Amino acid sequence: MKKRAITRALAAMCALVCTVALAGCGADEEGKIRIGIKFDQPGLGFKKSGTYVGFDVDVAKYIARELGYSEDEIIWKEAPSAQREAMLQNGDVDMILATYSITDSRKEVVDFAGPYFVAGQDLLVRADETEIDGPEDLNGKRLCSVTGSTSAVTVKEQFADEVQLMEQPGYAECATALFSGIVDAVTTDDIILAGLASAARGQLKVVGQPFTQEYYGVGIKKGERELAARINDAIEKMIEDGSWQRAIENNTEGTDYSPDPDYNPPVPTEGEE
Amino acid sequence: MASKNNESSVLFDQPGPKGRRMIRIANWIAGVIFAIVVVLILLRLHNPPDGENQLDWELWRPALEGEAWTDFYLPGLWMTIQASIVAVIGSVVFGLVFGVGRLLPNPLARAVSAVVVEFCRAVPVLLMMIFFWRGFAFAGIGNSSYWAVVLALILYNGSVVAELVRSGVGNLPSGQREASLALGLTETQSLMQIEVPQAIFAMLPAAVTQLVVVLKDTALGSIIMYTDLLQESRRLGSMYFNILQTLVVAAVIYFVICWLLSRLAEWLPEKMRSRTAAPTEAEAVAPIAIMDPSNVNQIAVAKEVEERRFSAGAGERQYHVHHRGSNASIREWRRTRYMQGYDETHPESQVDPLTGEFPAALRSQRKGKGGFGRSESKGSESKDGGKDTAK
Amino acid sequence: MDAFMELFREYDVLGAFLVNIELTLWSALFSLILGVVLVMMRISPISSLRTVAGAYVELFKNMPLTIIMVFMVLGVYAQLKLEFSDTFATNFFWLAVTGLSLYTAAFVCEALRSGINTVPLGQAEAARALGLNFMQSASLIILPQAFRGSVAPLGNTLIALLKNSTVAAAASVSTETSSLMKEMIEFHADAIVQIFLIFAIGYVIMIIPIGVLTTYLSNKLAVRR
Numbered sequence: 001m002k003k004r005a006i007t008r009a010l011a012a013m014c015a016l017v018c019t020v021a022l023a024g025c026g027a028d029e030e031g032k033i034r035i036g037i038k039f040d041q042p043g044l045g046f047k048k049s050g051t052y053v054g055f056d057v058d059v060a061k062y063i064a065r066e067l068g069y070s071e072d073e074i075i076w077k078e079a080p081s082a083q084r085e086a087m088l089q090n091g092d093v094d095m096i097l098a099t100y101s102i103t104d105s106r107k108e109v110v111d112f113a114g115p116y117f118v119a120g121q122d123l124l125v126r127a128d129e130t131e132i133d134g135p136e137d138l139n140g141k142r143l144c145s146v147t148g149s150t151s152a153v154t155v156k157e158q159f160a161d162e163v164q165l166m167e168q169p170g171y172a173e174c175a176t177a178l179f180s181g182i183v184d185a186v187t188t189d190d191i192i193l194a195g196l197a198s199a200a201r202g203q204l205k206v207v208g209q210p211f212t213q214e215y216y217g218v219g220i221k222k223g224e225r226e227l228a229a230r231i232n233d234a235i236e237k238m239i240e241d242g243s244w245q246r247a248i249e250n251n252t253e254g255t256d257y258s259p260d261p262d263y264n265p266p267v268p269t270e271g272e273e
Numbered sequence: 274m275a276s277k278n279n280e281s282s283v284l285f286d287q288p289g290p291k292g293r294r295m296i297r298i299a300n301w302i303a304g305v306i307f308a309i310v311v312v313l314i315l316l317r318l319h320n321p322p323d324g325e326n327q328l329d330w331e332l333w334r335p336a337l338e339g340e341a342w343t344d345f346y347l348p349g350l351w352m353t354i355q356a357s358i359v360a361v362i363g364s365v366v367f368g369l370v371f372g373v374g375r376l377l378p379n380p381l382a383r384a385v386s387a388v389v390v391e392f393c394r395a396v397p398v399l400l401m402m403i404f405f406w407r408g409f410a411f412a413g414i415g416n417s418s419y420w421a422v423v424l425a426l427i428l429y430n431g432s433v434v435a436e437l438v439r440s441g442v443g444n445l446p447s448g449q450r451e452a453s454l455a456l457g458l459t460e461t462q463s464l465m466q467i468e469v470p471q472a473i474f475a476m477l478p479a480a481v482t483q484l485v486v487v488l489k490d491t492a493l494g495s496i497i498m499y500t501d502l503l504q505e506s507r508r509l510g511s512m513y514f515n516i517l518q519t520l521v522v523a524a525v526i527y528f529v530i531c532w533l534l535s536r537l538a539e540w541l542p543e544k545m546r547s548r549t550a551a552p553t554e555a556e557a558v559a560p561i562a563i564m565d566p567s568n569v570n571q572i573a574v575a576k577e578v579e580e581r582r583f584s585a586g587a588g589e590r591q592y593h594v595h596h597r598g599s600n601a602s603i604r605e606w607r608r609t610r611y612m613q614g615y616d617e618t619h620p621e622s623q624v625d626p627l628t629g630e631f632p633a634a635l636r637s638q639r640k641g642k643g644g645f646g647r648s649e650s651k652g653s654e655s656k657d658g659g660k661d662t663a664k
Numbered sequence: 665m666d667a668f669m670e671l672f673r674e675y676d677v678l679g680a681f682l683v684n685i686e687l688t689l690w691s692a693l694f695s696l697i698l699g700v701v702l703v704m705m706r707i708s709p710i711s712s713l714r715t716v717a718g719a720y721v722e723l724f725k726n727m728p729l730t731i732i733m734v735f736m737v738l739g740v741y742a743q744l745k746l747e748f749s750d751t752f753a754t755n756f757f758w759l760a761v762t763g764l765s766l767y768t769a770a771f772v773c774e775a776l777r778s779g780i781n782t783v784p785l786g787q788a789e790a791a792r793a794l795g796l797n798f799m800q801s802a803s804l805i806i807l808p809q810a811f812r813g814s815v816a817p818l819g820n821t822l823i824a825l826l827k828n829s830t831v832a833a834a835a836s837v838s839t840e841t842s843s844l845m846k847e848m849i850e851f852h853a854d855a856i857v858q859i860f861l862i863f864a865i866g867y868v869i870m871i872i873p874i875g876v877l878t879t880y881l882s883n884k885l886a887v888r889r
Binding site for chain 2: 709710711712713716722723725726727728729730731734735738739742743744745792797798801827828830831833834841842845846849850853856857860863864867868871872
């Protein structure tokens with residue numbers, strides 16, 4: 001009796017493990033396009049009410065439409081910063097639009113199309129802040145940035161060597177710290193900051209003096225030249241017909257943010273020969 | 274926590290009328306101080322030096338409304354539970370393999386198991402997670418943070434379970450093994466067929482306690498970007514800048530689940546008692562197992578078992594050497610309460626403070642003496658003594 | 665071997681371990697003090713103190729350390745403005761120590777409670793018979809014996825504390841081992857196994873002596889009865 005009960009319990013457990021282990025796999029991916037985005041970046045890629053919103057998402061939808069996929073033929077996947085190259089190499093996703101800067105070291109392992117946006121490192125401060133107009137003013141101030149990002153180090157080395165750095169796992173924590181006054185500024189790419197400011201009910205503002213250039217590209221698997229060309233055509237069309245401008249405005253609503261006019265809108269030539 | 278009648282500690286005399294008044298006053302003072310601290314914290318949150326009023330309903334509403342649950346907390350909780358269940362089952366398997374491995378007669382198997390278990394127990398789980406996370410990502414395994422969380426938890430908790438198996442076997446009365454050897458089983462057969470199955474039942478409560486550890490440790494996964502409950506609540510907080518509020522909700526969820534599991538771990542020993550000759554209390558390892566059951570006393574137990582088992586002609590076998598050198602029963606420590614005037618060494622002569630009655634065996638004796646019907650006493654005995662006879 | 669030396673030259677591995685050891689020692693000290701206070705409250709005659717101590721232990725025992733650490737920064741520091749120092753690094757270090765101490769104190773309390781249960785009833789009764797009051801009998805008779813009886817669980821709590829000190833990363837302490845390991849892997853992906861082994865063996869080297877010492881002390885200090 002007892003033995004049978006144990007066997008049964010064990011069998012049930014095994015079944016449970018199998019279900020749990022397999023859950024999430026096996027979704028129908030035939031005839032669909034898989035796009036990697038950020039899920040936790042307000043204004044760029046964010047999961048909200050079961051759908052996804054943000055500038056990256058809007059660009060991705062436009063490109064997908066130009067490639068011949070309707071909106072419900074897109075499978076959104078989360079692409080955390082540290083995993084983007086691996087996801088492309090393994091073929092987990094077809095393309096990645098996740099604040100993905102085009103750099104030489106990344107180009108060794110993946111290819112890029114685009115750029116679809118030129119961001120610049122900037123500062124986010126409280127709306128009533130008057131002392132900080134650029135990175136030079138940060139001496140003796142406190143600056144927050146996310147773990148593993150080099151942007152705070154850039155500020156410290158090039159502009160203000162007396163700045164105190166705080167590292168947090170995400171920008172939300174940084175923004176919370178900024179709200180409560182334990183830091184004076186948050187630094188990263190301006191479009192990300194604009195997204196945060198837009199969510200902050202008018203209590204935060206972007207300084208608007210970008211001091212670097214980050215070329216956001218569409219990450220694709222190495223060697224897919226033809227796809228890169230088609231994506232670049234789509235981005236060009238998006239910029240021409242005004243949807244690109246609208247997407248930026250929609251996603252930074254409530255802030256008077258505008259992208260660095262010296263570099264935007266960009267000319268998408270990456271990835272073609 | 275009842276302060277009624279004889280439920281008080283032996284450390285102080287049963288308070289008289291004056292003492293009781295003092296205690297009442299002290300209670301009031303302590304209560305007031307506690308309330309003042311809480312109010313001060315709330316005031317501080319309500320009106321911080323700069324920043325927003327953290328008690329504002331505008332900040333709490335997005336953290337509590339239905340959308341927050343369906344989009345963030347519940348998916349996150351599901352990920353947490355998913356990783357916990359796989360990790361617990363994996364660690365039981367791992368623990369059985371290496372725990373039994375440490376008891377096998379083969380010295381090579383014992384040495385390998387020992388090295389594996391000791392290594393996995395000494396390395397911080399977070400370091401293992403980071404290593405597997407990056408390692409899996411480089412090796413091209415999709416979903417690397419999930420597997421990193423699961424594998425790191427399996428290795429650590431599995432090594433803990435291995436020790437539980439070993440101490441479970443060590444705590445069995447030697448009669449079990451002697452009987453099976455007398456029946457002609459070999460040492461390995463006796464181990465696998467008689468001792469280990471009983472040890473498994475003995476360790477189940479401790480394994481449930483371990484489930485709490487696993488569940489708590491999945492929160493480490495948020496550091497390596499696993500989208501568990503903690504990570505999802507952070508995400509929700511990044512939309513409305515109410516991360517403090519969403520973290521409170523997540524903390525409450527974690528607490529409720531862990532607390533329920535802890536209760537289960539306390540209740541389970543009762544159920545398990547009839548299935549094993551070993552002590553089933555999670556308590557034997559509880560103060561340690563809750564956090565880190567690298568219990569040296571268990572190791573001492575198991576070591577003695579090993580010495581006896583594998584070296585010829587050792588002396589008297591000792592069990593229950595937890596807290597060696599003391600004769601107090603650590604096994605019953607959660608149940609043991611120092612009762613006013615209750616002498617634990619002579620339970621038969623006193624009213625049992627837990628039941629408020631005389632021990633069942635004694636009562637039947639008395640009734641017998643009193644010359645009343647034996648059938649009556651028999652009935653009451655089987656009713657009250659059900660737990661004892663089930664042993 | 666050269667690669668190993670190179671890694672050591674480039675990164676301050678020993679310094680990172682030192683940070684963890686410092687975190688551990690300070691937290692051990694404070695959690696021991698708090699744990700003793702809690703266990704005294706738990707066995708005291710005043711029922712409200714018993715309730716508060718019991719609730720404290722239940723709360724912290726069933727709460728992930730990661731959440732506590734995040735709270736130390738975003739709640740205690742950011743909202744309640746508990747500040748230890750103007751310098752961020754020092755400030756976060758002490759916030760992490762506070763978080764670790766609060767968490768570990770619950771386990772120290774449980775360890776001591778199990779130690780108190782190893783003290784025979786007669787000891788406490790004899791103390792009362794001699795006319796000692798609660799504080800006297802607790803501090804002179806019960807706790808000294810309880811400490812000797814709970815060396816083993818206390819040692820395990822110390823081991824767990826040392827390992828848990830890596831979670832200080834969640835409280836923005838960026839110089840301790842897990843953060844350093846992450847950084848090193850980021851820049852030397854090809855040497856990931858070596859990097860992990862450096863840190864893992866470092867912990868094994870620290871923890872085995874604690875375990876041996878605990879076993880030795882728990883046998884030596886146990887009250888022979």
